[in-house]
Amino acid sequence: MAKKQEFVKEITSREENFSQWYTDVILKTQMVDYGPVKGTMVIRPYGYRIWELIQQQLDARFKECGVQNAYFPLLIPESLLKKEAEHVEGFAPEVAWVTKGGHEELAEPLVVRPTSETIFCDMFSKWVQSYRDLPMKLNQWCNVMRWEKSTRPFLRTSEFLWQEGHTIHSTQEEALEMTMQMIGVYGKFAEEVLAMPVIIGQKSDKERFAGAVATYSMEAMMQDGQALQAGTSHNLGQHFAKVFDIKFLGKDGVQEYVHQTSWGVSTRLIGGLIMTHSDDRGLVLPPRVAPIQAVVLPIAMHKEGVIEGAEKIVESLKAAGIRTEFDTRDQSAGWKFNEWEMKGVPVRIEVGPRDLEAGQVTIMRRDTLEKSVLPIEGLAEAIVDLLDDVQEGLLCKARGYRDERIFEANDLDELREAVEDKHGFASTMWCGSRECEDLIKEKTGATSRVMPFEQKCHGDKCVCCGKPATVNMLFARSY
Amino acid sequence: MAKKQEFVKEITSREENFSQWYTDVILKTQMVDYGPVKGTMVIRPYGYRIWELIQQQLDARFKECGVQNAYFPLLIPESLLKKEAEHVEGFAPEVAWVTKGGHEELAEPLVVRPTSETIFCDMFSKWVQSYRDLPMKLNQWCNVMRWEKSTRPFLRTSEFLWQEGHTIHSTQEEALEMTMQMIGVYGKFAEEVLAMPVIIGQKSDKERFAGAVATYSMEAMMQDGQALQAGTSHNLGQHFAKVFDIKFLGKDGVQEYVHQTSWGVSTRLIGGLIMTHSDDRGLVLPPRVAPIQAVVLPIAMHKEGVIEGAEKIVESLKAAGIRTEFDTRDQSAGWKFNEWEMKGVPVRIEVGPRDLEAGQVTIMRRDTLEKSVLPIEGLAEAIVDLLDDVQEGLLCKARGYRDERIFEANDLDELREAVEDKHGFASTMWCGSRECEDLIKEKTGATSRVMPFEQKCHGDKCVCCGKPATVNMLFARSY
Numbered sequence: 001m002a003k004k005q006e007f008v009k010e011i012t013s014r015e016e017n018f019s020q021w022y023t024d025v026i027l028k029t030q031m032v033d034y035g036p037v038k039g040t041m042v043i044r045p046y047g048y049r050i051w052e053l054i055q056q057q058l059d060a061r062f063k064e065c066g067v068q069n070a071y072f073p074l075l076i077p078e079s080l081l082k083k084e085a086e087h088v089e090g091f092a093p094e095v096a097w098v099t100k101g102g103h104e105e106l107a108e109p110l111v112v113r114p115t116s117e118t119i120f121c122d123m124f125s126k127w128v129q130s131y132r133d134l135p136m137k138l139n140q141w142c143n144v145m146r147w148e149k150s151t152r153p154f155l156r157t158s159e160f161l162w163q164e165g166h167t168i169h170s171t172q173e174e175a176l177e178m179t180m181q182m183i184g185v186y187g188k189f190a191e192e193v194l195a196m197p198v199i200i201g202q203k204s205d206k207e208r209f210a211g212a213v214a215t216y217s218m219e220a221m222m223q224d225g226q227a228l229q230a231g232t233s234h235n236l237g238q239h240f241a242k243v244f245d246i247k248f249l250g251k252d253g254v255q256e257y258v259h260q261t262s263w264g265v266s267t268r269l270i271g272g273l274i275m276t277h278s279d280d281r282g283l284v285l286p287p288r289v290a291p292i293q294a295v296v297l298p299i300a301m302h303k304e305g306v307i308e309g310a311e312k313i314v315e316s317l318k319a320a321g322i323r324t325e326f327d328t329r330d331q332s333a334g335w336k337f338n339e340w341e342m343k344g345v346p347v348r349i350e351v352g353p354r355d356l357e358a359g360q361v362t363i364m365r366r367d368t369l370e371k372s373v374l375p376i377e378g379l380a381e382a383i384v385d386l387l388d389d390v391q392e393g394l395l396c397k398a399r400g401y402r403d404e405r406i407f408e409a410n411d412l413d414e415l416r417e418a419v420e421d422k423h424g425f426a427s428t429m430w431c432g433s434r435e436c437e438d439l440i441k442e443k444t445g446a447t448s449r450v451m452p453f454e455q456k457c458h459g460d461k462c463v464c465c466g467k468p469a470t471v472n473m474l475f476a477r478s479y
Numbered sequence: 480m481a482k483k484q485e486f487v488k489e490i491t492s493r494e495e496n497f498s499q500w501y502t503d504v505i506l507k508t509q510m511v512d513y514g515p516v517k518g519t520m521v522i523r524p525y526g527y528r529i530w531e532l533i534q535q536q537l538d539a540r541f542k543e544c545g546v547q548n549a550y551f552p553l554l555i556p557e558s559l560l561k562k563e564a565e566h567v568e569g570f571a572p573e574v575a576w577v578t579k580g581g582h583e584e585l586a587e588p589l590v591v592r593p594t595s596e597t598i599f600c601d602m603f604s605k606w607v608q609s610y611r612d613l614p615m616k617l618n619q620w621c622n623v624m625r626w627e628k629s630t631r632p633f634l635r636t637s638e639f640l641w642q643e644g645h646t647i648h649s650t651q652e653e654a655l656e657m658t659m660q661m662i663g664v665y666g667k668f669a670e671e672v673l674a675m676p677v678i679i680g681q682k683s684d685k686e687r688f689a690g691a692v693a694t695y696s697m698e699a700m701m702q703d704g705q706a707l708q709a710g711t712s713h714n715l716g717q718h719f720a721k722v723f724d725i726k727f728l729g730k731d732g733v734q735e736y737v738h739q740t741s742w743g744v745s746t747r748l749i750g751g752l753i754m755t756h757s758d759d760r761g762l763v764l765p766p767r768v769a770p771i772q773a774v775v776l777p778i779a780m781h782k783e784g785v786i787e788g789a790e791k792i793v794e795s796l797k798a799a800g801i802r803t804e805f806d807t808r809d810q811s812a813g814w815k816f817n818e819w820e821m822k823g824v825p826v827r828i829e830v831g832p833r834d835l836e837a838g839q840v841t842i843m844r845r846d847t848l849e850k851s852v853l854p855i856e857g858l859a860e861a862i863v864d865l866l867d868d869v870q871e872g873l874l875c876k877a878r879g880y881r882d883e884r885i886f887e888a889n890d891l892d893e894l895r896e897a898v899e900d901k902h903g904f905a906s907t908m909w910c911g912s913r914e915c916e917d918l919i920k921e922k923t924g925a926t927s928r929v930m931p932f933e934q935k936c937h938g939d940k941c942v943c944c945g946k947p948a949t950v951n952m953l954f955a956r957s958y
Contacts, residue, residue, distance in 0.1 A: 042552065049547070072522075074638050075516050099576065099579060101575050
């Protein structure tokens, strides 16, 4: 017991070392562990349950958009990957190659998918004949692999889990609409389910997906002021359609190329929600993705009627659809308090003999650490409401935190100050040139994040070169 | 239209060529397609939806057994795979090797997991300290790869989707109990959800999993009389624990090795359910895994009130939780009948103007092709009941079919006759020797399937050598 309590206290504070704090939190809560191959992670049950809850809720939203799930092969022939020039250039440096099957060398090397545009295109070209076959809106939940040099669990690993949507349409307008719809779905999901506020906008040409016409992204601010690209939606235009020959017979009897989109979010979202909400005691989980939403702790368990009384409460919570844990382990209350706080369970419910006598329980909410007393009668309904409050409170707090850390920057000095001294985002006017974008990176370490859909105007001069600016761009250091 | 109707008629009959019939059914219903790499498959939405329904219902049953989901890395270092001698010998000939990451050769080659015992063991050895950490019951839903020479979609492909459960326990008894519990879960699932009757028993030493102490399997009979191994559960004993050093401190303060199990089912189940129920018109799907359980076809759609009347029916079915499709496409009723029969939708509901006037609809159930008339009032409840009937009817029919084709065989001739002439399983007495098992394979093409838990006795002599028999063994040709 002593050992374990110490364990909890071993979490480094965010102030002292944010990066170490993150590592402590994810390892000590047993969300994840390092795999035997460098750069890989094992997602343990407590982390994986969060992914399952993300999947369920996001998948339902996809299905509402008419998207159907499918599964495409892991291995892609080199020749397919190479078809779209910009795409292969972007991905070739970071793919893993299968060169041997059983005891034989393969005639053609295969890549472990880093993303699946090419193999979807290959099949689309077989499946589509006429406008009647369109739109085709597919998605897959799968693993992908990118051979990264520098890795961190959830944020950047050589293998990760994600979903990738791939759709084809008969018109440019429809493809653009789909691209926008999906980044919108992601944004709403991030805010409503993960309680993670995001800024949505378009990426610069430098930062867009290899092979896309335009990439849209949602960017979140972590508690260290760095940006996390949390989801992207690409308008692929007809780039892939032309090299993969995905044609359809239009209503007018003319052969045309399809217009395409792709979009994805990954287990990176888990890293994002941790770095958005958690604190020096450990995880703080938004109720909608918390594996355990409420933990019931019987106090003085050995006293007559306590276990039975607490059990009744557990049953009523479960019946109300609350993911409830009943902790009857033989440990001290103090030890359990620490454990469940570290694990970020949104609500703790203490049930002692005196509580039961008085027909009440003691509640602690994890986000504010506030305690209160609630009557047992109608408790389940009260907890449902409380969980909604916690969910809303987390979003509100994170939004306030972020909004305070977006600074208008009118020159390079102010930009550097915003990201380096003030640990935030710089909202700038930008001329749109690659030269300025590169120079900003060199001088400040910040990269362009997005041109927000909600454009702000801070004048008419580029933050870097002083020439006429065309757009409001957010710059930040990023994960 | 003409083209499509022909399409439907192109399904080869089972009588004529069972194997071609299977291929026709899965391709023409768009369940699956061939991937660009030989031996791979693309699971299309209609096939994948079945897998999702299997996953949901099986996963809930796992969770009831206290199993938690996790995710382990795809790539396994060669050195890990090699630790357990029998295991590597079994799998090495059929693994895919990653030898290059980005532009660099890897120092140690990595295998794409053919199964994950070794990597689970590697992590278990880090995670387990004392008996308090046990049992640990993990499962993952993932892709695996086996470099097969001869492949068929769903039945045997170089990549497939599956779940693999891995558990560790403090006692031998508990591990054995878990092994049995899981093969039991599989068997109940196969019968209750897939309506696929199975025979459960133990595998011969020759057929057991590489590295296991004992393998238990469920075997189903396809309509051509061949056996399909549809799920396995392995008692791994302490084989892996010893080579991976998975030790725990017992209650008595002594270090001991854990006792281990693993168990899995795969997308092969989809192939199994097709070959169990489907017919010359195409798919016949058990309602519990049918992507669409009822299709509503408005007849004479252009007539006033038909669409509206049919729509109300659709809404009431959906409200009752029935997966319902409303087919208002501009095609003839005959074309739609063919299409939905081919796709195996359990219940077709025709709604015409005269039906609506009379307050009734015309129903056809796919399994028996019987038509009937039902009142619109209370229709949803009636369809729920009908779907239950279909589900039960399919299991009953398949069980009858199978039971008629299990033949007692007392010598090699009778065994050959059972599998070759009568297209069934041979129930035999067997001495247990590898020599007889090999000779039977050579002479009859049949392999040992299982020693059923429900042992039959047909005498005391081995079907092959005539020496004293120790056990009742099923032999059959198999997928």
